[in-house]
Amino acid sequence: MSLAPQLWKDVERIRAAAPLVHNITNFVVMNTTANALLAIGASPVMAHALDEVADLAGIAGALVINIGTLSPAWIESMRRAGLAAREHGVPIILDPVGAGATALRTETCVALLTEASPGIVRGNPSEIMALAQATCGLTVRGRTKGVDSAHDSAQAAKAATALARRFACVVVASGATDFITDGSRSRFVDGGDSLMPRVTGMGCTASALIGAFAAVNTSGFAAALHAMGVMAICGEIAGSLSQGPGSFQLNFLDALYGLLPEDVEARLKIRDA
Amino acid sequence: MSLAPQLWKDVERIRAAAPLVHNITNFVVMNTTANALLAIGASPVMAHALDEVADLAGIAGALVINIGTLSPAWIESMRRAGLAAREHGVPIILDPVGAGATALRTETCVALLTEASPGIVRGNPSEIMALAQATCGLTVRGRTKGVDSAHDSAQAAKAATALARRFACVVVASGATDFITDGSRSRFVDGGDSLMPRVTGMGCTASALIGAFAAVNTSGFAAALHAMGVMAICGEIAGSLSQGPGSFQLNFLDALYGLLPEDVEARLKIRDA
Amino acid sequence: MSLAPQLWKDVERIRAAAPLVHNITNFVVMNTTANALLAIGASPVMAHALDEVADLAGIAGALVINIGTLSPAWIESMRRAGLAAREHGVPIILDPVGAGATALRTETCVALLTEASPGIVRGNPSEIMALAQATCGLTVRGRTKGVDSAHDSAQAAKAATALARRFACVVVASGATDFITDGSRSRFVDGGDSLMPRVTGMGCTASALIGAFAAVNTSGFAAALHAMGVMAICGEIAGSLSQGPGSFQLNFLDALYGLLPEDVEARLKIRDA
Numbered sequence: 001m002s003l004a005p006q007l008w009k010d011v012e013r014i015r016a017a018a019p020l021v022h023n024i025t026n027f028v029v030m031n032t033t034a035n036a037l038l039a040i041g042a043s044p045v046m047a048h049a050l051d052e053v054a055d056l057a058g059i060a061g062a063l064v065i066n067i068g069t070l071s072p073a074w075i076e077s078m079r080r081a082g083l084a085a086r087e088h089g090v091p092i093i094l095d096p097v098g099a100g101a102t103a104l105r106t107e108t109c110v111a112l113l114t115e116a117s118p119g120i121v122r123g124n125p126s127e128i129m130a131l132a133q134a135t136c137g138l139t140v141r142g143r144t145k146g147v148d149s150a151h152d153s154a155q156a157a158k159a160a161t162a163l164a165r166r167f168a169c170v171v172v173a174s175g176a177t178d179f180i181t182d183g184s185r186s187r188f189v190d191g192g193d194s195l196m197p198r199v200t201g202m203g204c205t206a207s208a209l210i211g212a213f214a215a216v217n218t219s220g221f222a223a224a225l226h227a228m229g230v231m232a233i234c235g236e237i238a239g240s241l242s243q244g245p246g247s248f249q250l251n252f253l254d255a256l257y258g259l260l261p262e263d264v265e266a267r268l269k270i271r272d273a
Numbered sequence: 274m275s276l277a278p279q280l281w282k283d284v285e286r287i288r289a290a291a292p293l294v295h296n297i298t299n300f301v302v303m304n305t306t307a308n309a310l311l312a313i314g315a316s317p318v319m320a321h322a323l324d325e326v327a328d329l330a331g332i333a334g335a336l337v338i339n340i341g342t343l344s345p346a347w348i349e350s351m352r353r354a355g356l357a358a359r360e361h362g363v364p365i366i367l368d369p370v371g372a373g374a375t376a377l378r379t380e381t382c383v384a385l386l387t388e389a390s391p392g393i394v395r396g397n398p399s400e401i402m403a404l405a406q407a408t409c410g411l412t413v414r415g416r417t418k419g420v421d422s423a424h425d426s427a428q429a430a431k432a433a434t435a436l437a438r439r440f441a442c443v444v445v446a447s448g449a450t451d452f453i454t455d456g457s458r459s460r461f462v463d464g465g466d467s468l469m470p471r472v473t474g475m476g477c478t479a480s481a482l483i484g485a486f487a488a489v490n491t492s493g494f495a496a497a498l499h500a501m502g503v504m505a506i507c508g509e510i511a512g513s514l515s516q517g518p519g520s521f522q523l524n525f526l527d528a529l530y531g532l533l534p535e536d537v538e539a540r541l542k543i544r545d546a
Numbered sequence: 547m548s549l550a551p552q553l554w555k556d557v558e559r560i561r562a563a564a565p566l567v568h569n570i571t572n573f574v575v576m577n578t579t580a581n582a583l584l585a586i587g588a589s590p591v592m593a594h595a596l597d598e599v600a601d602l603a604g605i606a607g608a609l610v611i612n613i614g615t616l617s618p619a620w621i622e623s624m625r626r627a628g629l630a631a632r633e634h635g636v637p638i639i640l641d642p643v644g645a646g647a648t649a650l651r652t653e654t655c656v657a658l659l660t661e662a663s664p665g666i667v668r669g670n671p672s673e674i675m676a677l678a679q680a681t682c683g684l685t686v687r688g689r690t691k692g693v694d695s696a697h698d699s700a701q702a703a704k705a706a707t708a709l710a711r712r713f714a715c716v717v718v719a720s721g722a723t724d725f726i727t728d729g730s731r732s733r734f735v736d737g738g739d740s741l742m743p744r745v746t747g748m749g750c751t752a753s754a755l756i757g758a759f760a761a762v763n764t765s766g767f768a769a770a771l772h773a774m775g776v777m778a779i780c781g782e783i784a785g786s787l788s789q790g791p792g793s794f795q796l797n798f799l800d801a802l803y804g805l806l807p808e809d810v811e812a813r814l815k816i817r818d819a
Binding site for chain 2: 572573574575577578614615616617618644647648649650651693694743744745746747788789790791792793795796
């Protein structure tokens with residue numbers, strides 16, 4: 001049975017409710033992820049001050065924590081926001097940018113996984129494998145090279161599943177094909193476009209969109225699946241219209257904004273893993 | 274009598290003089306507001322270090338303070354820059370992003386209003402109403418939801434007028450229609466496009482452009498009116514060329530850059546409030 | 547003899563190796579410079595935490611330090627990253643944004659020049675002249691106005707040469723025409739488009755691209771020359787397709803991504819200075 005109608009129902013909910021998605025994210029993508037959230041119909045707020053992150057947890061529909069450009073003060077804000085969101089039952093999405101590339105990043109993610117209990121973790125395959133190595137005793141060959149992946153999502157399937165079980169969360173390893181698991185159920189999402197890794201922050205955008213879907217769907221597994229489906233569909237649409245990564249960016253936002261149920265019906269490619 | 278010729282004279286002044294506009298603004302919009310200022314012909318500088326903000330006040334044509342992504346260190350820089358600008362007679366524009374959403378934001382704005390005496394305040398209707406509630410004893414129904422408005426500008430007219438009188442400044446409550454007042458005179462500006470709230474930082478862009486106009490026009494009321502007129506006109510032009518918020522962004526910058534006197538003549542819609 | 551084949555060889559090396567370019571750069575351009583690096587084929591990482599900058603030096607192909615939005619904590623990270631890169635033999639590129647405009651900026655650059663010994667410095671003519679004034683005893687007429695240049699690159703030739711000799715590095719003074727020198731050899735690069743100064747961060751993008759070329763070419767002089775050649779060529783291509791600075795941005799990224807050897811052969815304009 002196609003998941004298209006369920007995915008579309010979530011898009012309609014986002015457009016109707018414009019859920020507030022609180023982002024503590026990196027400097028590189030703040031603009032682009034805010035724009036992606038607005039384009040799909042959500043209401044983004046980017047805020048990191050220690051004195052206000054807890055306030056926002058009370059009114060937000062989801063909290064997205066992205067460690068892309070880390071510093072000690074921001075880590076403390078992420079921690080406090082995470083604890084407040086957990087207390088208020090606000091869904092938390094963790095994007096472990098560059099986990100494995102530096103000790104600071106890996107350690108920060110492990111601390112957030114333990115203390116804030118994010119319901120969903122989305123990273124590239126290398127990041128997910130680095131986290132599984134740090135917390136589940138898995139051995140990984142190859143190493144995160146900066147913030148780009150050195151592995152594909154199939155290679156990360158075992159690590160993602162172990163991580164999902166270890167922290168009782170949904171894990172997404174995204175790439176040309178996305179792998180999504182809650183530790184028992186697993187799916188692959190196909191689609192997208194080869195230009196996507198040539199645009200900075202497409203992974204961060206995926207995490208932000210998961211936040212929008214998690215704000216309207218209590219199943220973290222469904223929210224992650226639907227968000228990754230929308231990424232793949234809009235990436236495919238944008239890719240067909242673009243000459244390069246510059247035009248891709250604008251076409252991707254236009255595609256999110258103009259998404260129709262027939263696009264989802266025609267293009268959604270989810271399969272069991 | 275049409276205000277188009279006076280507006281156009283300011284555009285010509287900006288293009289001829291390329292006034293330096295000093296921005297202490299948020300991480301989300303630094304790139305887009307710098308680009309908007311360059312597109313209209315101004316020279317933006319984004320700087321927040323405590324050790325240099327006073328230096329810049331001596332050479333800047335205007336100072337734009339935008340509290341979008343606040344933190345204690347930045348608040349101190351905003352304060353020091355504001356005091357230096359005030360001392361040098363440099364016009365100050367305050368953008369109270371998210372005022373009302375968290376106590377930190379409201380309090381920071383009230384402190385800046387009191388100490389730095391900005392000549393112009395531009396916010397969305399909910400932000401303006403939150404500031405009037407905090408400083409003028411007005412009661413507001415509904416609450417700022419993050420950084421998006423829960424009210425329209427007509428609902429904020431009374432609050433904007435009270436705020437303008439209380440702090441002897443020009444207040445702009447912007448939205449589908451903009452309301453501009455100096456406490457005695459008031460105007461509405463119509464135009465723009467429904468895509469504008471789907472692009473992050475269009476309000477911040479308006480505040481930045483007010484800075485450019487304030488650098489070449491000593492009347493804060495005229496500067497605010499002309500800048501909001503340009504926003505509405507270029508928004509309308511960009512909207513007519515765009516499929517969504519992605520293409521809107523680039524068309525808006527192109528429209529600022531290519532603005533012609535006949536566009537202003539044909540599209541400027543200002544009416545008494 | 548045309549330098550086009552040598553330039554093209556470097557582009558192919560970048561596309562094949564996707565060198566990691568570590569950027570400690572300003573908030574305004576993080577997104578755009580990351581996208582430019584991805585478009586040419588490199589792998590950017592933006593990171594500034596004191597605890598991880600040294601880690602990254604061990605895996606990066608180049609380090610780009612850009613002082614655009616300075617603060618004390620970032621200065622310390624730049625210093626530590628610079629020392630680690632120097633120790634590992636990683637090429638360092640310094641972009642002295644706004645040097646001369648405030649004392650903080652000039653002093654920070656002088657300290658980095660002295661301690662980290664960047665192999666390549668790229669600034670606008672006013673910035674290069676301000677650094678030569680501060681370190682080589684040259685007298686400069688006119689002053690950096692914020693972050694935009696008040697001089698052209700021919701006016702900066704003497705200052706650039708003095709600076710290159712003083713610090714044994716390659717110096718690029720970029721503008722409508724670029725001047726590149728290692729203190730003995732000097733070249734001019736022509737091309738580009740009049741829209742380039744209307745887009746924020748094109749200079750920062752040039753510095754980032756120099757990082758990509760320096761990661762694959764051990765000659766700093768050749769790396770700088772090739773990167774500036776690519777900027778000029780892609781600027782020319784993008785300019786021919788654009789209505790304003792908005793469309794220019796996307797066309798420039800598309801041009802970097804789609805660059806062909808015949809574009810380089812037909813458009814590269816390098817001459818002895």
